[in-house]
Amino acid sequence: MRKPKLTRRRWWRWRRNPLRRHTDIVEAWIVLVVWTVIALGGTLVGLVTAHAAAESFAQLRRDRHSVPAVLVEKTAQAVPTEEAASSQRVRAKVRWTASDGSTRTGWTLVNSGHKTGSKVVIWMNNQGQLAAEPPTASAAAAEEVLLGTGAALAFGGLTFAAGRLAQWRLDQGRYEQWGREWAQVGPQWGRKAT
Numbered sequence: 001m002r003k004p005k006l007t008r009r010r011w012w013r014w015r016r017n018p019l020r021r022h023t024d025i026v027e028a029w030i031v032l033v034v035w036t037v038i039a040l041g042g043t044l045v046g047l048v049t050a051h052a053a054a055e056s057f058a059q060l061r062r063d064r065h066s067v068p069a070v071l072v073e074k075t076a077q078a079v080p081t082e083e084a085a086s087s088q089r090v091r092a093k094v095r096w097t098a099s100d101g102s103t104r105t106g107w108t109l110v111n112s113g114h115k116t117g118s119k120v121v122i123w124m125n126n127q128g129q130l131a132a133e134p135p136t137a138s139a140a141a142a143e144e145v146l147l148g149t150g151a152a153l154a155f156g157g158l159t160f161a162a163g164r165l166a167q168w169r170l171d172q173g174r175y176e177q178w179g180r181e182w183a184q185v186g187p188q189w190g191r192k193a194t
Helices: 020-061 137-189
Strands: 065-071 087-096 102-113 118-125
Touching: 087 118, 087 137, 102 118
Parallel strands: none
Antiparallel strands: 065 087, 065 118, 087 102
């Protein structure tokens, strides 16, 4: 037995039709606007977010500089931190010479497996405070893409949800209209034809 061929009429909400309601036209416009905003707005939000992240990472690389330091304790005794557990970096006490010539000590992340007195590289910000190593150009690029994509998807999701909410509201109005019409017509169906 052959399946009946289904005929899909594209753009049916836009065509002239005696059964087309005003809400069908409104819904067609909502769908068109939502997908246009998702495509154009999502792209724009993603690009702006990626550009802002790129500027932020570039500023970090400009503001931080490396300084040679000496370990005050061996890193085998240092406590691994949660953020550094996967990269085998530990928080350890280091000593370095500041730009004014004074000797300073502090705690920062260093690679594990070094002995006391080992030379390590630490990172400082422009105020002379210990800071995390800025991301490399390739790591920053990957994070920019991730942030831009996430922002575009979040924007698209919110826009889609707003469109679905508008369509749901239209459906509720249709249900109310059908209820009113049925209240008028329904009682006539119960009568006997004579």
